[in-house]
Amino acid sequence: MAGGEEFELETGELPAERIAPPQSFMEQANVTPAQLQRFTEEGVDAWEMAGDLLTWDEPYRTVFDEDAGDWFPDGQLNAAANCLDRHLADRKNQRALVWEGQLGETRTETYLELSRKVNAFAAGLRDLGVEAGDVVTLHMPVIPELVVAMLACARIGAVHAVVFAGFSAEALATRMAESESAYLVVSDGYYRRGDAVSLTNRAETVRAGLDQEVTTVVVDRLDDRHQYSLGDRDHRYEELLAAHSGETVDPVTRAATDELFLIYTSGTTGKPKRVTHTTGGYLAHTAWTSHAVLDIEPSDTYLCTADIGWITGHSYIVYGPLALGATVLLREGEADQTPKTKLWELVEKHAVDILYTSPTAIRTFMKWGEEYPAESDLSSLRLLGTVGEPINPEVWRWLYEQIGNEECPVVDTWWQTETGGHLITTIPGVDEMQPGTAGPPLPGVEATVVDETGTDVDPNTGGYLAIETPWPGMPRELSTETRWAETSDVLPDSEWAYMTGDGAVMVEDEYVTILGRVDDVINVGGRRYGTLELESIIIGVEDVAEAAVVSGHEDHGQGIYAYANPAAGADETAVRAAINRAIEQQIGSFARPDRIVLTPELPKTSSGKIMRRLLTDIARGNDLGDTSALRNPEVVGEIDSATNSD
Ligand code: WT7
Numbered sequence: 079m080a081g082g083e084e085f086e087l088e089t090g091e092l093p094a095e096r097i098a099p100p101q102s103f104m105e106q107a108n109v110t111p112a113q114l115q116r117f118t119e120e121g122v123d124a125w126e127m128a129g130d131l132l133t134w135d136e137p138y139r140t141v142f143d144e145d146a147g148d149w150f151p152d153g154q155l156n157a158a159a160n161c162l163d164r165h166l167a168d169r170k171n172q173r174a175l176v177w178e179g180q181l182g183e184t185r186t187e188t189y190l191e192l193s194r195k196v197n198a199f200a201a202g203l204r205d206l207g208v209e210a211g212d213v214v215t216l217h218m219p220v221i222p223e224l225v226v227a228m229l230a231c232a233r234i235g236a237v238h239a240v241v242f243a244g245f246s247a248e249a250l251a252t253r254m255a256e257s258e259s260a261y262l263v264v265s266d267g268y269y270r271r272g273d274a275v276s277l278t279n280r281a282e283t284v285r286a287g288l289d290q291e292v293t294t295v296v297v298d299r300l301d302d303r304h305q306y307s308l309g310d311r312d313h314r315y316e317e318l319l320a321a322h323s324g325e326t327v328d329p330v331t332r333a334a335t336d337e338l339f340l341i342y343t344s345g346t347t348g349k350p351k352r353v354t355h356t357t358g359g360y361l362a363h364t365a366w367t368s369h370a371v372l373d374i375e376p377s378d379t380y381l382c383t384a385d386i387g388w389i390t391g392h393s394y395i396v397y398g399p400l401a402l403g404a405t406v407l408l409r410e411g412e413a414d415q416t417p418k419t420k421l422w423e424l425v426e427k428h429a430v431d432i433l434y435t436s437p438t439a440i441r442t443f444m445k446w447g448e449e450y451p452a453e454s455d456l457s458s459l460r461l462l463g464t465v466g467e468p469i470n471p472e473v474w475r476w477l478y479e480q481i482g483n484e485e486c487p488v489v490d491t492w493w494q495t496e497t498g499g500h501l502i503t504t505i506p507g508v509d510e511m512q513p514g515t516a517g518p519p520l521p522g523v524e525a526t527v528v529d530e531t532g533t534d535v536d537p538n539t540g541g542y543l544a545i546e547t548p549w550p551g552m553p554r555e556l557s558t559e560t561r562w563a564e565t566s567d568v569l570p571d572s573e574w575a576y577m578t579g580d581g582a583v584m585v586e587d588e589y590v591t592i593l594g595r596v597d598d599v600i601n602v603g604g605r606r607y608g609t610l611e612l613e614s615i616i617i618g619v620e621d622v623a624e625a626a627v628v629s630g631h632e633d634h635g636q637g638i639y640a641y642a643n644p645a646a647g648a649d650e651t652a653v654r655a656a657i658n659r660a661i662e663q664q665i666g667s668f669a670r671p672d673r674i675v676l677t678p679e680l681p682k683t684s685s686g687k688i689m690r691r692l693l694t695d696i697a698r699g700n701d702l703g704d705t706s707a708l709r710n711p712e713v714v715g716e717i718d719s720a721t722n723s724d
Contacts, residue, residue, distance in 0.1 A: 096510035097478075099487045103460065107507020109370045114508065117521040124522055125550055128366030129153070129358070132401065133164045135331045138358070142548065147557035148335050149359030149550045156329035157338055157361050158200075158233035161400035162193040163329065169376065169403060176379070177222050177408040178424060180269040180415075187222055189403070192229075194324075199230035201325040202318035206261065206293050210235030210330050213259040213340065217250060217277060219243045219268035220386050220410045223297045223315060225396055227263045228386075232338060232357075235330035236261075239340040242387025243268050244668040247283040253342050253350060260290045263315070265299040266306060269411065278306040334358020337554065341389055343495040346579070346598040348610035353389075354554040355498050361397055363499040363551030367520070368398030371489055371500050373461050373507070376403040378431040381424070383413035383439060388605070389495040390465055393551075394434055398499070413439035418446045422454035429458040433481070436604040437469040440477050448480045456481060461506055463489045466604025468592050474513035492516040492592055494578065495606070498551025501525070502590050515591040523549055527584045532569040540593055543582035544575045552576070600629035602637035607669060609690070615664050616640060619656045621648035624680050626688045630672065631698040639697040639721065640671035643680055650676050673697075675720050682709045696721050 099107075116124040122142045129138060129150055138153030162174075170190040177185045187195070208214060214231050216238055218224045224240070231238040239257050241250050243265075254262070262284070267276045278296065285292045296308070297315040308314065332338075338357045345351030368374045372394065380399050384390035399406045407428055413421065413435055421443075425433065443451065462482050469477075469490055478488050488511060492502035502525060504510070504517035511517070519525040526534050527541040535541040546569070548556070556576060569575040581593035595601050598609045609627045616625035624643040644653045654674050661670050681689040684707065695702055696718050705711045 096512050098510050099507055100485050102485065103373075103487050104507040108373050108375065109505060109507065111508050114505065114521040122522070122547075125149075125362070125366075128362040128550055131365040131369060132160050132358070132362055135159075138334060147548060147552075149356065149548075149552075149557070150334035150362065153334040153358050154331045155334065155358055155361070156233065156235075156331055157357050157397065157401075158196060158229040159329040160361060160365075161229060161232075161397065162189060162196060165189045165376075165403040166193060172376075172403075173405045174400060175222050175225060175406055175408055176428060177220075178410065179221070180272060180410045185222060192222075192226065195226045195319065196229045196233060197326045198319050198322040198324070199226050199315075200233040200327040201322035202295075202313075203230055203236065203261070204234055204327065205318075205322065206295070206313065208234060208236050208261055210332075211337075212236045212261065213257045214238050214261040214263060215250070215254050215257070215259040216240045216263050217243060217245075217281070218263070218265040218297060219299065220391070220395075220408050221265065221297070221299060222408065223265070224386050225400075225408070227297075228339070228392075228396055229400075233327055233329050235332050235336070237337045237339055239342070240387055240392065241342070242385060242666075243277065244270075244387070244666045246663055246666045247280040247287075248664050249350075249666060250280060251284040251287050254284060254290075254292070255288055256342075256350065256352060257340055258290060259292075261293050261295075263295045263297065265297040266304050267300040269299075271411070271415070274300050274303045276300075276304055276306075278304070282309075332357045335554070335557070339392065341392065341495060343389070344599055344606045344608035344611060346608060346610065348608060348614050350611075352555075353495050355392075355551070356554055356557075359550040359552065359557075360393075360498045361401060363549060364393040364398035365401040366550070367491075367500040368394065368402050368404075370505055371491060371503050371520075372398070372432055372434060372463055374399055374402050374404050374432060378460075379405045379407055379428050379458075380432045380434075381407040381409070381428070381430045382434040383409060383421070383436070384434075384465075389498070390434075393499050394465075414442040418443075418450040419453050422451045422456060425456055425459065426454040431458060432461045432463070433459060434463040434465065436466040437464050437473055438467065438603040440464065440469070440473050444473060444476045444480075448476075451481055456483070459486050461489065462486045463491055465491045465493070467601050468594065469514065471513035478513070487511060488513075490514075490516045492580075492590070496553055496556070496576075497545075497549065498553065499549075501545060501549060502592075512589055515589050518588045518590065519545075520549070523547055525582075525584070525588070525590060526569070526572075526575075527582050527590075528569060532571075534571065537584060537586045540581055540583050542596060543578045543580045543590065543592070544569060544572075545578060546572045546575050548574065594629075600627065600638065602629050605668070607638065611665070612638070612640065612661065612669065612671075615660050616642055616657050619653065619660050621645045621653055622657070624688070626680055626690050626693055627671070628690055628694040628697050638669070638671040638673075639693070640674045641680055641693055641717070642674065642676055643678065644676050646678075673721070675717065677713065677717050677720060679710055679713045681705070681711075681713055681717065683707075684709050693717070
């Protein structure tokens, strides 16, 4: 069973209040209850509704091959052709991308312009030797060139691996080594809250440390702010694009099951976890959920505040919305950038129809105060969505009332890097909403909550969330035959199951409330960190003997809590600095702990295991209960006051 020996089942006391979707929304919603009925009547074949949102070079005859675990196995298509070419007849001069940069710049790319750039860059990549199946690593902030590079890879059947720009050289190198990627498209740098950060030095360090030769393409983002010289195998993006301007590259037909991209996430093993998404199943899933859950239409201007470096950006900035032919507003940098009116000004300026963001960002907006959104006209909004972590009812209400004026449904979408797209959420024109509760599994998806033995728990009882039916966006790692067969005995009553690593409570009518991760992964500010990965970095610091990393309480504005046990007599200031430095070097500064608590001893069970659950309770300010069974109960008070005093 996945992780969590310290996870206790709890009985949920859930607010049962449900809110009907606004009538005006229901009348225009993309999907109706009658359509969704097909999932009840036809089972897995109803996913044809997702497949049919795409244009296929070779139409699929089978929706799902149960033996192999493959979606649309005999279908063939190209993802870039689905996101661009097929829109040209109807909307070549419609904007595909509107970009708002950190320095206040705005750029737009129509579908035709984007398509021309993608063709030229695809020709350029070919010229550099990139072939179908090669892994091309992309390392950039949210700029239009990142979208061009992703779609250019897809066009020629190359597999992109976007590595979030905040990762360190070492983290980038680990990922390039793991994927044996010999191509890197990197920007010269990016702006972090207005400051220029160089990426060319990072690229340099990475190449020096890799076994494979790496061909690099450098995109100009910092203009003259950053000077660098090109090496033998380096190319300037702008020159490559100019050299191939006007060329067209036929989209390479791919099998639905072929890889579209790799993405690395934090797993439980201490190493980055590779997740491989497919061309057909993934694209069908993201297009379907963009249509059915985010209610995106081609005429919409859609804004998602995520970074393209994470799965949310792949699925719901690039692939889903562009497959549907919408106008995507791209924003560089964090969602909660100042001035505090900025996001709302953008919504008004571009008359945004749909806003998809994170509970963390909304919490910040709420703290700032409702006077900031009130300065802008937000009446263009039709739907609001959240993703990444649980949203507490109070924050949900603020979003619904202050931003949506009670006229926009809110979809609280539960999913993961592994799932590729939404799996648990209300359907906005169909289901009632319950603040703080994601909603039912998508039509066509079955979920269950089980105990340690894999047995379903009673409704209203906490347990481990498992998905019992395959879904089109599932990664290749789950569909290969071995994995497919292996999982069949995870739950005694299921033919197949995917353990999500989350705790959850489900009520009779299947509304699911997510409790958070119950494995060795923590979710802080909507981002995911492997506790083993962080702990092993900390233990690697000189003078640190033991470490435990837990997540604090979001409401306290604190995320990653690191507990470490320094050697007697060690200089505490130096140890703290060394821990921060090590994490910055091996992951990136975004993963630095919000709080480092140094303690002579960590709390242990009688068998000598570190009690991470107790540390979590301390970090969250929870009631600690009876700790007398610990091997060293006397340390609890000390750690508590070290954590909770400023
Ligand atoms: C973990 C996955 C999904 C894209 C962004 C994060 C948590 C995600 C919700 C939600 C409660 C949520 C889960 C999940 N999570 N969405 N609506 N309510 N929790 O992707 O980095 O793979 O993280 O995010 O804990 O397991 P990820």
